[in-house]
Amino acid sequence: MTRMAPRKQQEIFDATLRLVAEKGYDGLTVEGVAERSGVNKTTIYRWWPSKAALLGAALVEADVLGFEAPDTGSLRGDLVALVAGVRRLLTEPPSASVAVAALGAAVRHPELDVRPFFADRFAREREIFDRAVRRGELKESVDPMLVLDLLAGAVWMRAVFRGLPVPDDFPAEAVSALLDGI
Numbered sequence: 391m392t393r394m395a396p397r398k399q400q401e402i403f404d405a406t407l408r409l410v411a412e413k414g415y416d417g418l419t420v421e422g423v424a425e426r427s428g429v430n431k432t433t434i435y436r437w438w439p440s441k442a443a444l445l446g447a448a449l450v451e452a453d454v455l456g457f458e459a460p461d462t463g464s465l466r467g468d469l470v471a472l473v474a475g476v477r478r479l480l481t482e483p484p485s486a487s488v489a490v491a492a493l494g495a496a497v498r499h500p501e502l503d504v505r506p507f508f509a510d511r512f513a514r515e516r517e518i519f520d521r522a523v524r525r526g527e528l529k530e531s532v533d534p535m536l537v538l539d540l541l542a543g544a545v546w547m548r549a550v551f552r553g554l555p556v557p558d559d560f561p562a563e564a565v566s567a568l569l570d571g572i
Contacts, residue, residue, distance in 0.1 A: 394437060401427045402434060403452035406444055411487035415495030415502065418445065442501040449492055449507040454484055459514045465522035466565060469541065472515065473561035476542045480549040481556055490550055512538065540568055 405426035410418045418441050424431035438444035449455060460471035479485045496504040515538055522528035544564050549556045 398427075398429065399451070400453055402429060402444075403448035404454065406448040407452055407454055407488045407492070408484070410445060410491045410495070411484065414491050415441075415445070415499055420444065440501070442499065442503070445492055445495075446503050446506060449504060450510050454488060455479070457511060457514060459517050461518075461521070465518070465525075465527040466569060468518040468522070469537075469565045469569070470561045472518065472538075473541050473545060473564055476545045477549070477556050477561060480545055486549075494550075537568065541565065 402423060405423045406418070409422050409426065413422075420431050420434050420438075420441055423429075423441075423444065424434055427434075434444065438447060457475070460468045460475070462468050462471055479489050492502075493504055493507070496502045512535060516534055519528060519532065519534040519537070523530050541564055545556060545560070548554050548560070
């Protein structure tokens, strides 16, 4: 099978994420994505067998949710930058409505496998911890996933589940609470 042009693929992913943000997972259709992206629906089905597979791929590959792990030169700086990125993801358009609609849908729709999204993010985030160990800032025994769950979970709780503002100083405060203790 030949490869799809990257620009066309991004148009499909962008249309997918815009639709899920506007209409939720239940309102997302391959036909709607085809119409918005200017691609025939059979082309979409050739690459992704279902709307769940399409959305799963869009979550990992779309530019709007693109992610690079920060490298500030210190564990604290990297974690603050990382939490600030999660804050932006969950509170600023267009990513906030996309992330909440798409990732929230996975709870009700087991066919929507978001594990690749989180696995991709964690693989990139892990470098923060590897660098910190090499610099002597962190013991090798520290569980990076636990640290990330504590920090990202704090942002999800505040922004999504409690519906409260996440102030600009929240990332630094959350990281300080974790690294320095309360």
